Amino acid sequence: MMVQKRGNVLTHIFLIIIVAVILFPVVWVVTTSLRRDEAAFSSKLFSSRLTLQHYRDLVAPEKNLPFLIQDLQAMVSRVKPYDTWSEDELKDAVKRSIEKVASYLTETENRLKSAEDSFKRIEAFLNDHSDEIKNSVIENLQELVSSIQTPELDDSDESKAALYLVLSKERFNSKVHRALEEDLKKTTGVDASTREGYEQALEILRTSYEKLADGYDELLEKTQKELNAVREEILSLQQQYQNLQDDIMEANLIIEKDITPELERIKASLSDLNELKERIKQTTASSLFPVDDSSFLQNVSNMTLTIDNLLSEMDSLVEYENLRRSLATLKGELEKLSEGNEELKSRLLYSDLIKIYEEIQPRLVRILKETSETLTSIKDKIVILNVLNKRLEDLRLQEKSLSEKLSEYQQSISEIHKRLLEPQRILSLKVFKYDLQRSISTLERVKSFGKTDLLRYSSVLKTLRDFMNSYWEKDELYSRISKVVRGMRWIEEYRDFASKFDTFPENLKSILEEMRLSLSDLERSYEDLLSLSAQGVYVSSGILNRMYDIVKMDFVSKVRANMSVASRRAGILMDLVPFSDLKGDLRNIDKELFRIDQIWKQKTKHYFWLWVLNSVIVSLIVAFITTTVCAIAAYPFSRMRFLGRRYGIMALLLIQMFPGVIFMIAIYDLLNFMGKYIPFIGIDTLGGLIFAYLTNIAYNMYLIKGFYDTIPTSLEEAAIVDGATRFQSFYRIIIPLARPILTVVFLLVFIGTFNEYVVARIILQNVRHYTYALGLQAFATGPYETEWGLFTAAALLGMTPMVILFLSLQRYLVSGLTRGAVKE
Incomplete structure (x- = not known):
């Protein structure tokens, strides 16, 4: 008898889907950390615009132009950390910084020239191949025109009414009039090539439409006016009422x-x-004389x-x-x-x-x-x-x-219009076909690939997209139009790219010239400024202030926006442009503009490695204290018998069920009080944060106690018979055997503490005291937009301590989670 092997295709498909869903966030984080563009603005998971700049900004931040100018101002003013430097040291440092600024300006100039050369080659190539581009687009449009089948209109009232609805909003000699002129003549018998003929034909069509509408149009208009008047009066009366x-x-x-x-x-x-x-x-x-109270009584x-009258009125x-x-x-x-x-x-x-x-x-x-x-x-x-x-x-x-x-x-009108729907569709197709033919005629006059020609291509794209937006079903014609639009999209992207690239180079050159003049003035005056500051005079360089304004304001307003768009469009064109010869120049433009932006960009100051170090220190101390306390506290519950042993640990576990955040007000007040007497355990200190984290005791103690229960008591009894004390049997026998579970507890506490955010956000205030999880927030919210690249790169680098610790303790982790000690 043969055993039939069951297929596991569905199981494999299910597992593949589950793995893909689980790995997608990881893949997104990795790819985003390497992307030159922001993932939030792209529908693609993988990009050809890759860079390691995010990792460089975290590991070894570059001292670019904004940083150098601010640093030079600090040197000239002798503020920290330069207040203790000698004058000679400051002169050497200023000289080196000036040389570095000059090198950045030269690099910017060279990279701009390289980008301009690439752009000129792209322009020349496209102008040389303009006929090829034009013929390709015309061929696609002609195929599209030939695929549009437009049946002829019959002589019914529905056709005439539909023709009236389309033409009633169009003026004489408009595009729609010219497209439907033959149909207008055929259905009315009137030559509509003149204004009088056009108006006469419309009057005939209007008669047919009114006959079909049976007066509902007039009734609808009249009723709408009456309803509007009633609603206006209601609003007015409601206002008076209010x-x-x-x-x-x-x-x-x-x-x-x-x-x-x-x-x-x-x-x-x-x-x-x-x-x-x-x-x-x-x-x-x-x-002596009686009082005359008549006036009093009368009043x-x-x-x-009077009061009686008021009470009567109030009935x-x-x-x-x-x-x-x-x-x-x-x-x-x-x-x-x-x-x-x-x-x-x-x-x-x-x-x-x-x-x-x-x-x-x-x-x-x-x-x-x-x-x-x-x-x-x-x-x-x-x-x-x-x-x-x-x-x-x-x-x-x-x-x-x-x-x-x-x-x-x-x-009623809607039912009438439903009868006119099909004739209107036929007329829309005829108008669209006419538009395409006109577009083909327009494109045939294209001689190059300049700005005017790009406008013509954009006009064709607008015609296609407008029709797609109003088209009534996703059929074969819609697919053909979508294909043509996709094929022409690179032209639209190139038009945006070229318009932005034409804008910023001259502005950047003028900014470079102004920066060089300012730098020359600074070279001539910095020694005098340093001499004055050495004499105790506070000095602030107006030249450096102007240079910083150029970087911070002029560059951003006149260059950066257009340059960033041009860079992004170049990256998009690399994937869209149909000529492989252009991809190298587009890649070079994208690379050069990105580098220029990095030189001039004001970057967020951060203390990434200090944040990671803070997290490592806090997590190690918390994990060590927690493991030590839990290891000692779990031993009596496992080995000793005392009143409350059974329910004591359960009570601790019950308390542990409440999230620690609900105690934060009490912990905050306690740290605030303790900080007055013990400064290193207070608000905004790592010691205070460590103290706040020492709350996850009961659960880990219960975990270790369970492991202790699996260790035979005979081992301790034998040690005690040999003369060992209870404490010696604990740390010489129980602790070595319990190393796997202690490692598990240490690792879990370390990971939980390393990634904790809420408690750290409440206690820590100084940015230099931030932990890794708290510091990531600085990358999640940039000055202009969310810096996803920097954020994901920081997230990956910040995982390094946990990965190292996990791999080094993996052997103990597996054994601690899967087995206990030797059984009797």
Whole structure:
């Protein structure tokens, strides 16, 4: 019996896909670190524009022009680190820096000349082959024209209506008119070569269209105008409605914040008067002449009547309960004040009570008047609001009705236009075919490959792309057009490349000339400047300031943008241009312009190796302390018996389940406090960061404890019988046997600490104290854009310590994860 071998094709395909997905980020990081262009702006994973510049910037940063100019200014001013140098040392250093600046200017000039020579050769080559390029494009366009099949229009109303829709927006003798002139004559029987004939033919077509549309166009237009008018009125009324609501809200605030509190204060004053009135009744001092209180009582009566009127007005305003209550209590106080005054007329103090009331009365009159005006205003506005609300309801009903009608008319028009869709497509193809024929005629007049000719090619490309964007399906014709567009894309890229390359060389040459003149002035004056600074005078060179402005501002604004675009276009053309003879010159232009940019570019200052060193130091110390503490702490849980042994380690593990970040406020406060007394364990110190990282104890202790459990106790018992102490058996027997798991813990803690970001971001502030993970952020955010090349190169270089440690401890790592010690 034969055994049939099962195929594993699907398994292999699945594994290949999984491996590709897993390796894609790694491949992207590696390729991006070597790319001259930014990966974020390219759809290609691999590029022909490769460079090691990112690694050079990290390993041994170049002292380019911006750095040298700033360094020269520091030397002249004698600031750190040059404040301790002698004058002779500074003169030698300045002289060397000036020579280096001069060499950079010469290098820039030579590289620009090399790029210009390559550009001239490219121009000459393309001009020599302009006929070949032209014939190739014309041939492709002719093939495209021959592939376009345009059926003839019939004499139906649909064809005439479609022709009207296309031509109604076109003026006489336009491109579309000339393309469809024969169809226009055929369907209408009118010679449309004259303006009068064209207008007459359109009138005939309009009749056919109106017949087909059955008046829906006019109804649609009329209904749309009515709907727009209704919506405008709704918006206007809504604005008025909102303004009235705002006014009412403002009046409510006046009542709540001003009127009601003032009424309460007056009520309190009147309440005090009533208390005074009761006390006067108990007095015995009398007046020689009875007090005339008629005016007083009349005024109190008038105030009471005014409040009654206000309360009557508020019957329709149910929401002002606080105001109503204040007015009612005020009325009560006034009524109480006017009752039983006959026996008081002979009292001496009664006249004083009346005088006090007269002091209060103007406030009462004013506040009651303000209350009346405010309530009247609110009532008037409420009436207007009700009217507006009713009108808005009517308008919304009208809007709904008109919208339904409009939708109905639009649906009818849409159904009519669907019937015209096929004739319109035929007409679009005819117009496109006519455009292509005109484009061919235009290209036949091309004699070279200059700027004017490039504009003609761009016009052809625009025609093709416009039609592609409006084309209705992805069929064979669409594929043919796409192929022609792809074939002509290099011409468009070359046009952009040539226009940018024509712009910046003259600007760069003028900048080089100005830099040379400034450098010459500096050579003549730097010794005098150094002598002055040696005498304690602070010196700042205006020449160097001007040179730095040229590098930082003039070069960036006048040269760098166009030069970068030209360099990038040269890289793209290397892959697109159909002539292999040009690729060498394009590569040379890209290389020379990239190098010029590196010479003049203001680069981000970083301390990459210091960051890596900080991470290595912190990770090694944390890993060593954690491993040591865990190794010692795990031993009692494995070998000894004590109260809480079983649940103690579980409690520690439970605490470990909470992420350490949630304790960061407490840790930050603790480090801030400790830093006052122990400076090297505080905020913004590596010691403080190490202290914050010593939290991952329980998990590693549990891991080591599990490994200890696999080591036979008989080994320790034999050692103790031979005279060893418990501690000696621990570090002479258990520790050597547990080396694999201790290595695993050490390595895992090292890797976790090395890559940690959040805690370091909170504790560290000084850029020189940054760890590797924190320092990568500086590369992720450049001054103008994300520097992906530098970021990925830093990520790869920063992996070196972990890779070295991992490879050196790999033997212990494998054994620690796969086996324990000798079993009994």
